[in-house]
Amino acid sequence: MNNNNTDVLIIGAGAIGMAVAYELSRYELSVTVVDRLNDVGGDASRSNSAIIHTGFDAPPSTLESSLVVHANPMFDRLCRELDIPFRRTGAVLVAVTEEEEEEIPEILDKAHENGVFDLYYLPARKVREMEPLITPKVRCGLYIPRESIIDPFLLVIAMAEIAVKNGVEFYRECEVKNIVYNGRSFTTETTKGKVKSKIVINAAGLNTDKISNFLGIDDFKVTPRRGQFHVIDRSAELPIRHIILPVPTKISKGKLITPTIHGNWLIGPTAEDLSDKSLSNTTRNGLDEIISDVKKLIPAIDKNYVITQYAGLRPVREPGGYHIRTFKNIPGFIELSGIRSTGITSSPAVAVFTCRKLKEMGIPLKHREAVCTVSTPLPIRKGIVMFRELNNLERAELIERDPLYGRIVCRCETVTESEVVQSIKRNPGAHDLDGIKRRVRAGLGRCQGGFCGMHIPKILARELNIPLNRVTKKGGGSFFLNGETKRFE
Amino acid sequence: MRKIECELAIAGGGPAGMASAIGAADMGLSDIIVIERDDHLGGILNQCIHNGFGLHFFNEDLTGPEYAERFISEIKRRFIKYLLRTMVIELKDDKCLIAVSPNGLVEIKPRALVLAMGCRERTRGATRIPGYRPAGVMTAGTAQRYINIEGYLPGKEIIILGSGDIGMIMARRLHLEGCVVKGVVEIGNFAGGLTRNYVQCIEDYDIPLYLGHTITNILGEERVEAVEITPINADGIPDSSKKFIETCDTLLLSVGLIPENELSRQANILLDPITGGPLLDQYFQTSLSGVFAAGNVAQVFDLVDHVSDSGKKAGENAALYLRGEIPPWGKETASVIPGEGVRCVMPQKLTENCQGKLNFYLRASTHRRMVLLDFSASDNRIIYSEKINIVRPPEMINIAIENVDITPSGKYYFTIKEEYL
Ligand SMILES: Cc1cc2nc3c(=O)[nH]c(=O)nc-3n(C[C@H](O)[C@H](O)[C@H](O)COP(=O)(O)OP(=O)(O)OC[C@H]3O[C@@H](n4cnc5c(N)ncnc54)[C@H](O)[C@@H]3O)c2cc1C
Ligand SMILES: Cc1cc2nc3c(=O)[nH]c(=O)nc-3n(C[C@H](O)[C@H](O)[C@H](O)COP(=O)(O)OP(=O)(O)OC[C@H]3O[C@@H](n4cnc5c(N)ncnc54)[C@H](O)[C@@H]3O)c2cc1C
Numbered sequence: 001m002n003n004n005n006t007d008v009l010i011i012g013a014g015a016i017g018m019a020v021a022y023e024l025s026r027y028e029l030s031v032t033v034v035d036r037l038n039d040v041g042g043d044a045s046r047s048n049s050a051i052i053h054t055g056f057d058a059p060p061s062t063l064e065s066s067l068v069v070h071a072n073p074m075f076d077r078l079c080r081e082l083d084i085p086f087r088r089t090g091a092v093l094v095a096v097t098e099e100e101e102e103e104i105p106e107i108l109d110k111a112h113e114n115g116v117f118d119l120y121y122l123p124a125r126k127v128r129e130m131e132p133l134i135t136p137k138v139r140c141g142l143y144i145p146r147e148s149i150i151d152p153f154l155l156v157i158a159m160a161e162i163a164v165k166n167g168v169e170f171y172r173e174c175e176v177k178n179i180v181y182n183g184r185s186f187t188t189e190t191t192k193g194k195v196k197s198k199i200v201i202n203a204a205g206l207n208t209d210k211i212s213n214f215l216g217i218d219d220f221k222v223t224p225r226r227g228q229f230h231v232i233d234r235s236a237e238l239p240i241r242h243i244i245l246p247v248p249t250k251i252s253k254g255k256l257i258t259p260t261i262h263g264n265w266l267i268g269p270t271a272e273d274l275s276d277k278s279l280s281n282t283t284r285n286g287l288d289e290i291i292s293d294v295k296k297l298i299p300a301i302d303k304n305y306v307i308t309q310y311a312g313l314r315p316v317r318e319p320g321g322y323h324i325r326t327f328k329n330i331p332g333f334i335e336l337s338g339i340r341s342t343g344i345t346s347s348p349a350v351a352v353f354t355c356r357k358l359k360e361m362g363i364p365l366k367h368r369e370a371v372c373t374v375s376t377p378l379p380i381r382k383g384i385v386m387f388r389e390l391n392n393l394e395r396a397e398l399i400e401r402d403p404l405y406g407r408i409v410c411r412c413e414t415v416t417e418s419e420v421v422q423s424i425k426r427n428p429g430a431h432d433l434d435g436i437k438r439r440v441r442a443g444l445g446r447c448q449g450g451f452c453g454m455h456i457p458k459i460l461a462r463e464l465n466i467p468l469n470r471v472t473k474k475g476g477g478s479f480f481l482n483g484e485t486k487r488f489e
Numbered sequence: 490m491r492k493i494e495c496e497l498a499i500a501g502g503g504p505a506g507m508a509s510a511i512g513a514a515d516m517g518l519s520d521i522i523v524i525e526r527d528d529h530l531g532g533i534l535n536q537c538i539h540n541g542f543g544l545h546f547f548n549e550d551l552t553g554p555e556y557a558e559r560f561i562s563e564i565k566r567r568f569i570k571y572l573l574r575t576m577v578i579e580l581k582d583d584k585c586l587i588a589v590s591p592n593g594l595v596e597i598k599p600r601a602l603v604l605a606m607g608c609r610e611r612t613r614g615a616t617r618i619p620g621y622r623p624a625g626v627m628t629a630g631t632a633q634r635y636i637n638i639e640g641y642l643p644g645k646e647i648i649i650l651g652s653g654d655i656g657m658i659m660a661r662r663l664h665l666e667g668c669v670v671k672g673v674v675e676i677g678n679f680a681g682g683l684t685r686n687y688v689q690c691i692e693d694y695d696i697p698l699y700l701g702h703t704i705t706n707i708l709g710e711e712r713v714e715a716v717e718i719t720p721i722n723a724d725g726i727p728d729s730s731k732k733f734i735e736t737c738d739t740l741l742l743s744v745g746l747i748p749e750n751e752l753s754r755q756a757n758i759l760l761d762p763i764t765g766g767p768l769l770d771q772y773f774q775t776s777l778s779g780v781f782a783a784g785n786v787a788q789v790f791d792l793v794d795h796v797s798d799s800g801k802k803a804g805e806n807a808a809l810y811l812r813g814e815i816p817p818w819g820k821e822t823a824s825v826i827p828g829e830g831v832r833c834v835m836p837q838k839l840t841e842n843c844q845g846k847l848n849f850y851l852r853a854s855t856h857r858r859m860v861l862l863d864f865s866a867s868d869n870r871i872i873y874s875e876k877i878n879i880v881r882p883p884e885m886i887n888i889a890i891e892n893v894d895i896t897p898s899g900k901y902y903f904t905i906k907e908e909y910l
Contacts, residue, residue, distance in 0.1 A: 235754075280621065281620050281706075281707075283619050283620075283706075284619050303617070306614065307614040308613070308614035309617065392587060393490065396490045396594040399589070399591065399592075399593045400593060403591035403592070406574075406589050406590050406594075407590075408526070408589060411751075433624075448612040448613060449612065451609060454634055468639065468641055473623070473711075474624070476711045478623060478711035479624055479625075479712060480624050482642070482643065482644035482645060482738050483642020483643060483644055483668065
């Protein structure tokens, strides 16, 4: 680490940590973010349903309800600011059984208690008119127009890019091993050395318990609740335009179908309570259960169009609920824990709320001049220009300026070499194959890297100036090629 | 945007595309353009440095690159134009192509077109194997390219899922490179590829072959550490009471090839759900008149020699089409349907009366010995019949039938039935 003294140290570069870093980067403070992974983007923050919720079903009168409900309207501007895609698709909640139908008035009541008033009752006929694939058994539904979709990778990456431009330092593959508080400041021991700071913000998701524990806080535990998904290829051409929600159960929102911002569909997630935090794998039972449950809402779902699967771990806190806490005996430490199932949505509100906590601690928050902030004209960031989104005239012009736009390296998503190179060169840039995939979608299409697997590792090696067999999928020991170079006799 | 007009465009410069260009040129056509996205002509052959190519076409045993080189020099000798590093990204239903290269975008407007884009490999997503998502899972073809072209090995301890030809060839290649090939896992009860590949690549090197098994889990968070192998019971379902773990650092997938027909779909060309390629008539013509298809884009072939054959004919027919000597895709075409014991057949359509020889490419649906292959009309009239000693799904059956009288809109069937004794 080149700077081992900072005002604020943020542990965790997921949606929560990065939203806080983005918010703090507007003020005259030095901020450092560390994450044990090889990229920004987090753990849970990269494997979720990618929905910006309205909070209609949040537990009423809680911190979660208030933050989620107020965060939703922030996204129109935030996404314009960051130049990332965001779509207000709306959701249709579907009651299929008699019991589910009986729950509808309660769901409406709860939404109103949460201050979400714009949701509407739909008779069965109307549900089917809006979404013809929904089972004919449907009894009624609700329309929730502000439920929306986003690309959660891009959200975090875009916030990180601006934060870094504004002076925030980011260290990857930097795991926090211990924190020592001497009564005035914190010394955080990481795998890349020690950092001294006045403030430590714990945004470590599943590991928030472990991090707080370093400072003697042991009044809560975090365990993983796994959620598995299937991704359905856009070639399935499903005429599904809204997020399709089931009636939520006691422990989760249930299995849904949602269009993605890139034109595919997600189905899932499961809700499996586990004890081992490393179990981010998918299982046969989980994957089968998704198909059979989702078929109850949409019988036409066909697993032949599935192109891949993934799983994410919700950080379940015990005792539950959002906790944004400070501690009298450890002034300067802020814990952001229990952000379980709605953290993508709540992140911009959590960030502002966290700044308030800093103010309450007596930390002066002075706005900075001459940095990328909201006061500059929108957007404050320009996303990587995507070849596939242009018309042919624009494409021709682009290639003239940058011939690398004329080399297609991912055929399914039509991604060019230029986009890949830019994703590596931006700051924080991609250092591995997954990083490229998340930034420009190369390898996320129906062939899942079958074609670009030939090109992208070579580009990465060239741009990072490393040998091909040091290229990783996701940092650490995840080498793409494990063999030594061939011996030429 | 640059605009080019030409008589014949060929999308793809692999063996099918090159043979098409040569076939058309030898019919006297001169205004031909081959469009290839790679840095070289040759397609998949460039990475197949093993031998076994050309036994039928040249009566010689060549390596892939040698086989390709013969065609490349024929292309050059005829001064056929080709564009490299140029990828077709759009095909409209007026046969107009848009292609991209570092030199810019080109619009190519041909009067006839041959599709020769080859095929791609099925990947992990399509196999739906649950587990972690570590590095070290790749298709056999990707691994082949890294070894043979880049000079890197994918790993040290290898398990291969699927005993298709590429999987078996890679098993041998990796074994010879000093890797430990811990097994080839095949869900079926027979090796999926050609018998000669089974003998020369698996048997000869004592590589364990798990028939009737599949992989049911992938372990390892960063890099593959092991896979779970499970036998398939009599009902075709994995029997989890008999599963076992085998350690490895690499899982190669050789689980099938898919004809590359995104462009065909864009142009609304009708596809055959079984072959994955366009429906073709006996001229290799697709449902878009003047657009032909050859090689693996039409149907995954087992031998490159047949690919070259199909390419040559498609090219010749394209030239005949331009002279008006081949009818457009007919409204009243007759259908050729795979019946009992037949998985797929090509061509699937027959236009007007067929003088001379008609060539059919078929695949059987199961392994069988001593069978009778029949070609019959819908009134059960048998038009052609042949006894075959052995049929295996991986090996394509090639049939030539003379002078068939075709009834417009008629239905014709291929069947492979019981034993003859
Ligand atoms: C299946 C599923 C579906 C969901 N759907 C939605 C949805 O549709 N909408 C929505 O708003 N929310 C959804 N969520 C919830 C949302 O994903 C989470 O609330 C949110 O991502 C939490 O963000 P985070 O930054 O707190 O955690 P994370 O993204 O997990 O980030 C924590 C980071 O801390 C790092 N870290 C941990 N320990 C250390 C250490 N010792 N040293 C350094 N770094 C460390 C980790 O590497 C990680 O990067 C879903 C969650 C799941 C699992
Ligand atoms: C690993 C492996 C081992 C094999 N071993 C043998 C063997 O031992 N013996 C044998 O006889 N056969 C073998 N074969 C089969 C033989 O190689 C193939 O049948 C043959 O290469 C298919 O030819 P093709 O022209 O149809 O496709 P390809 O060779 O795949 O060529 C297609 C070409 O089209 C190009 N292309 C695709 N899309 C576009 C586009 N949109 N724009 C521009 N260009 C495009 C591609 O870059 C490629 O060059 C093997 C095949 C493989 C994969």
